[in-house]
Amino acid sequence: MSLLHLAILAPFIFAIIVPTLYKYIRKIHTGWFVFIVPVILFGYFSRFLPDIITGKTVLKTFAWIPTLHINFTAKIDGLGLLFALLITGIGALVVLYSIYYLSKEKEQLNTFYVYLLLFMGAMLGVVLSDNLIVLYMFWEFTSFSSFFLIGYWFDRERSRYGAQKSMLITVLGGLCLLGGIILLYIMSGTFSIGEMITNVDVIVNHDLFLFSMILFLLGAFTKSAQFPFYIWLPDAMEAPTPVSAYLHSATMVKAGIYLVARMTPIFAFDPTGTWVWLVGGIGIFTLFWGSFNAVKQTDLKAILAFSTVSQLGLIMSLLGVGAAAVHFELDENIYTVAIIAAVFHLINHATFKGSLFMVAGIVDHETGTRDIRKLGGLMSMMPVTFTIAFIGAFSMAGIPPFNGFLSKEMFFTGMVHVLQLDIFNMETFGVIFPVFAWIASVFTFVYSMILVWKTFGGKIQLEKLEKKPHEAPIGMLISPVILASLVVIIGLFPNGLLGRFIESIAHAILPTYEFEVHISHWHGWFTPELYMTIGVIGIGLLLYFTLSKWTKVYDLFPKKLTLNQMYDAFIPTLESGSSFFIKSHMTGFIRSYLAYIFVFFIGALSFTIWSTGAFRVETTNLAEIGVYEVILALLIIIGCVTIIFAKSRLTSIIALGSVGYTVSLFFVLFRAPDLALTQLVIETISVALFLLAFYHLPKNFRHKESRRFKLNNALISVGVGVVVTIIAIASYSTKLFDSISEYYVKHTYDPAGGENMVNVILVDFRGFDTLFEISVLAIAGIGIYGLIKLRLARRSEK
Amino acid sequence: MTFEIIMIISICLLIMSILANIYRVVKGPTSPDRVQALDSIGINLIASIAVFSVLLHTHAFFDLILLIGILSFVGTVAFARFLESGVVIVRKR
Numbered sequence: 001m002s003l004l005h006l007a008i009l010a011p012f013i014f015a016i017i018v019p020t021l022y023k024y025i026r027k028i029h030t031g032w033f034v035f036i037v038p039v040i041l042f043g044y045f046s047r048f049l050p051d052i053i054t055g056k057t058v059l060k061t062f063a064w065i066p067t068l069h070i071n072f073t074a075k076i077d078g079l080g081l082l083f084a085l086l087i088t089g090i091g092a093l094v095v096l097y098s099i100y101y102l103s104k105e106k107e108q109l110n111t112f113y114v115y116l117l118l119f120m121g122a123m124l125g126v127v128l129s130d131n132l133i134v135l136y137m138f139w140e141f142t143s144f145s146s147f148f149l150i151g152y153w154f155d156r157e158r159s160r161y162g163a164q165k166s167m168l169i170t171v172l173g174g175l176c177l178l179g180g181i182i183l184l185y186i187m188s189g190t191f192s193i194g195e196m197i198t199n200v201d202v203i204v205n206h207d208l209f210l211f212s213m214i215l216f217l218l219g220a221f222t223k224s225a226q227f228p229f230y231i232w233l234p235d236a237m238e239a240p241t242p243v244s245a246y247l248h249s250a251t252m253v254k255a256g257i258y259l260v261a262r263m264t265p266i267f268a269f270d271p272t273g274t275w276v277w278l279v280g281g282i283g284i285f286t287l288f289w290g291s292f293n294a295v296k297q298t299d300l301k302a303i304l305a306f307s308t309v310s311q312l313g314l315i316m317s318l319l320g321v322g323a324a325a326v327h328f329e330l331d332e333n334i335y336t337v338a339i340i341a342a343v344f345h346l347i348n349h350a351t352f353k354g355s356l357f358m359v360a361g362i363v364d365h366e367t368g369t370r371d372i373r374k375l376g377g378l379m380s381m382m383p384v385t386f387t388i389a390f391i392g393a394f395s396m397a398g399i400p401p402f403n404g405f406l407s408k409e410m411f412f413t414g415m416v417h418v419l420q421l422d423i424f425n426m427e428t429f430g431v432i433f434p435v436f437a438w439i440a441s442v443f444t445f446v447y448s449m450i451l452v453w454k455t456f457g458g459k460i461q462l463e464k465l466e467k468k469p470h471e472a473p474i475g476m477l478i479s480p481v482i483l484a485s486l487v488v489i490i491g492l493f494p495n496g497l498l499g500r501f502i503e504s505i506a507h508a509i510l511p512t513y514e515f516e517v518h519i520s521h522w523h524g525w526f527t528p529e530l531y532m533t534i535g536v537i538g539i540g541l542l543l544y545f546t547l548s549k550w551t552k553v554y555d556l557f558p559k560k561l562t563l564n565q566m567y568d569a570f571i572p573t574l575e576s577g578s579s580f581f582i583k584s585h586m587t588g589f590i591r592s593y594l595a596y597i598f599v600f601f602i603g604a605l606s607f608t609i610w611s612t613g614a615f616r617v618e619t620t621n622l623a624e625i626g627v628y629e630v631i632l633a634l635l636i637i638i639g640c641v642t643i644i645f646a647k648s649r650l651t652s653i654i655a656l657g658s659v660g661y662t663v664s665l666f667f668v669l670f671r672a673p674d675l676a677l678t679q680l681v682i683e684t685i686s687v688a689l690f691l692l693a694f695y696h697l698p699k700n701f702r703h704k705e706s707r708r709f710k711l712n713n714a715l716i717s718v719g720v721g722v723v724v725t726i727i728a729i730a731s732y733s734t735k736l737f738d739s740i741s742e743y744y745v746k747h748t749y750d751p752a753g754g755e756n757m758v759n760v761i762l763v764d765f766r767g768f769d770t771l772f773e774i775s776v777l778a779i780a781g782i783g784i785y786g787l788i789k790l791r792l793a794r795r796s797e798k
Numbered sequence: 799m800t801f802e803i804i805m806i807i808s809i810c811l812l813i814m815s816i817l818a819n820i821y822r823v824v825k826g827p828t829s830p831d832r833v834q835a836l837d838s839i840g841i842n843l844i845a846s847i848a849v850f851s852v853l854l855h856t857h858a859f860f861d862l863i864l865l866i867g868i869l870s871f872v873g874t875v876a877f878a879r880f881l882e883s884g885v886v887i888v889r890k891r
Contacts, residue, residue, distance in 0.1 A: 631813060642824075654823065654832075661843075668847060673858040677865055684869050688876070 002060040004074045007044055008128055011037055011121030015114045022110035030109040031099035034117060038092035041124075045076075045084045052081050053500045055507070059130065059194075069191050075130035078504035082343070083127035083251075083258055086350050090250045091120050093479035097358055098242035100475040101365065112152060112240070119145035123251050127258055132181040132191045139177065139223075142252050143170045149247060150239040162235035165567070169232045173222025177259075180215030183208045184266075197265045197511065204269045213267050216259065217278055224256025226316060227286040230309040231563050237301040241361030244301060249308050249353035257312065257346065260319050261509045268323035268510070280320025280418075284436045286313025291443035295450065296554045300360040300370040303451055304353065307396065310440060311349045314411060318342035321414055321433065325510060336506070336513055338414030343505045345407035347498075348395065348490065352404060355483035356392040356451070359385055362476055363455060368466030372450065377460030382471050386456045388484040395487045397448035397540070398441060398533065403490040405533075412437065412529040438532055445540030450547070595716060602719040605727065615726055618733035628669055635662045649694055657687035674758045805853050812846040833877045840870030 014037050022030045048058060058076040065071075076084070095116070102109060122145055125138030144167075151163030181191070187206040188196045196203060203209060220226075225233040236248055247253070260279055267275045290310025297303045322338035362385050363378070364370045379386045391402060398408030415437040418430040462468070490498065506515040543550070585592070609615050639662060642655035660683030667676035744757055744765065754760040762770050819842065822835035844863050851859045876886050 676862055680865055
């Protein structure tokens with residue numbers, strides 16, 4: 001186990017001691033202790049940066065279950081390091097923010113930080129694992145810790161609902177992912193992503209390739225809140241705001257993005273183009289759908305949630321389009337720009353969305369509401385918060401000079417380039433990419449404006465607010481200020497160190513290419529991107545100022561067809577459907593269960609006989625039929641018919657006894673004296689017991705009429721009889737080997753020292769059976785004694 | 799040979815008498831009728847098993863004869879007690 005492994009597991013280890021710290025050191029906010037962990041880890045991971053930029057990767061293996069090829073292989077390349085830095089960096093800022101956000105007195109801080117650390121460690125594990133099974137393990141850890149964090153205020157009904165919903169959807173995706181991993185293992189014989197990339201040819205041409213790809217995408221789409229699985233993300237906003245900022249903007253929802261980027265070197269080689277179309281198409285539609293829906297939200301965090309959905313769709317579509325590059329051989333491969341744009345926007349989104357969530361938290365904290373209909377005019381009261389929100393929202397809208405502008409320009413470039421692809425029908429249907437991208441950008445602009453101006457602009461409505469608003473404490477502002485300054489710094493200096501880092505990340509996504517990053521604000525007069533951006537701002541402003549006139553559009557969409565409604569209807573339908581199913585066959589009557597058992601018995605056995613052709617009749621080894629057997633058989637038949645058709649129970653009991661005695665006569669006839677003896681005694685005793693049971697029946701039931709005839713009962717009983725008879729005949733006709741009884745006949749006297757062969761077998765050759773039949777009898781005896789003597793119910797009545 | 803024929807005839811007679819007793823068991827208007835018929839079936843069974851043993855040239859079934867005798871006796875006595883006093887085994891308190 002190397003230092004790198006320890007770094008990944010450090011949050012888990014620290015989570016163990018957090019409750020102790022919380023319990024014994026009450027004066028200091030527990031968050032300060034937790035704060036150390038991500039800071040140290042951030043410093044540790046930063047040290048890898050120079051190596052990674054020069055193109056090296058770090059690979060450390062720790063054998064976990066080597067016989068199953070499951071090893072905890074930690075791998076740091078550009079992509080992994082980017083995520084590790086995001087997780088630890090934003091993690092540190094979020095912990096700092098949460099120290100001021102969560103009250104020391106009112107909240108259960110120990111559980112909060114334990115969950116947060118679990119999540120941090122799990123997320124590090126996801127992005128730094130080279131082994132897919134280990135990745136899956138950490139993946140599920142993120143699902144669980146996210147579930148706990150969303151349900152942090154577990155006494156609220158909405159929190160529990162949101163936690164359950166996100167759990168169901170992400171675990172569904174997680175299980176799909178596991179399926180995809182197993183398929184990949186079947187195809188390639190390894191769990192290591194690195195080894196899979198080296199024999200990608202085998203995987204791509206395998207029959208299971210497409211299934212595996214779709215399962216992986218289901219996992220990625222559910223985690224990264226893509227259409228139609230985005231519905232859990234807006235409901236996850238019930239979590240405390242630091243959690244929303246951390247999990248639902250910067251890290252967890254990007255796990256799906258990470259997975260898609262990580263698997264691109266394998267799945268992008270898909271010859272049918274399914275990967276490009278699925279990732280790109282779903283991404284672009286999610287982008288549009290999320291931005292379209294964000295406009296109608298009135299809650300700050302809901303706007304941010306839909307905005308996150310939409311921005312994740314943007315990154316996803318870029319990854320999809322960028323994957324087309326591997327099918328395209330040109331000296332100057334223009335499609336790789338999409339990959340660079342995806343990576344760049346990933347970084348940008350983490351910075352501005354994290355700061356915006358923190359702003360929403362500050363507004364909530366200082367005014368008591370997050371409803372934009374109640375907010376307004378906070379600009380003069382909260383100038384710092386306003387500035388941060390302004391920077392974040394304008395970056396999100398894609399306005400210069402912030403970093404969002406740069407990545408949006410590159411996004412447009414990538415989308416416009418789609419039109420020049422001449423594979424996978426891209427040149428015809430691909431037109432939806434730039435069109436949707438542009439429309440979605442307009443909506444993004446509109447909701448970004450709403451976010452800033454409805455909250456901070458206009459007039460203040462003091463009567464609607466719970467508290468008198470004022471600027472947030474300095475500690476709460478540190479984290480968003482750092483993130484906002486990053487937005488500006490990246491916006492001003494996108495090249496240099498960051499540019500080379502992005503190159504190494506893009507190289508990790510598409511290892512077959514060398515990238516050169518030149519990000520600039522100005523592309524010249526004659527590029528389509530410029531006019532697209534001008535159009536976005538123009539139309540966006542127009543739409544923003546006429547907002548009240550066209551928001552009725554949202555009412556046109558039928559309420560019943562929304563995905564949330566479908567989800568809410570689906571869960572109860574599933575419950576009532578399964579309970580209906582259970583009720584329909586679990587009747588509680590033994591009669592029904594016996595009917596199932598016997599019907600299955602008949603079906604399974606007759607099908608087996610029919611399908612294997614086992615039935616045959618052999619008459620050569622039959623014995624001659626004597627007159628006594630015929631008479632006794634007739635007696636038994638008469639007895640059985642009497643049992644079934646008798647009017648009173650007493651007759652049935654006596655008939656049963658007569659059948660038993662006739663059986664003992666059969667034993668006499670077939671030369672089995674020991675059996676006959678035992679049978680006689682046992683039959684007598686059991687008839688006496690039956691009579692006892694009959695005698696104690698309640699008077700009303702003692703002479704009940706004969707049982708009613710039921711056709712299906714009759715059919716089942718006849719079926720069972722026929723099947724058993726057929727099996728008996730068939731098995732007697734196919735006697736393959738001689739009996740081993742010759743041995744007993746020869747050796748009863750010589751080694752065993754007895755003359756009665758039956759008894760010698762019972763106590764000598766196979767005495768073990770006898771031993772345990774004796775114990776069965778003992779248990780039965782003790783059981784009867786216990787049943788009669790031990791009457792706890794009656795005793796408690798007394 | 800004639801000996802065997804005689805034995806078979808006697809078995810047939812015994813079976814017929816068992817059948818007649820069974821008729822009484824099924825039909826018998828009162829319980830004592832049935833109990834007596836069952837007792838008589840037991841004795842007939844003893845006889846037929848004895849004849850059968852002669853036919854099969856074996857003495858392996860002689861135990862059975864004794865056993866049926868005992869069982870039939872115990873059963874009849876138990877039934878008689880039951881009819882007399884309503885219970886078979888009287889509890890001593």
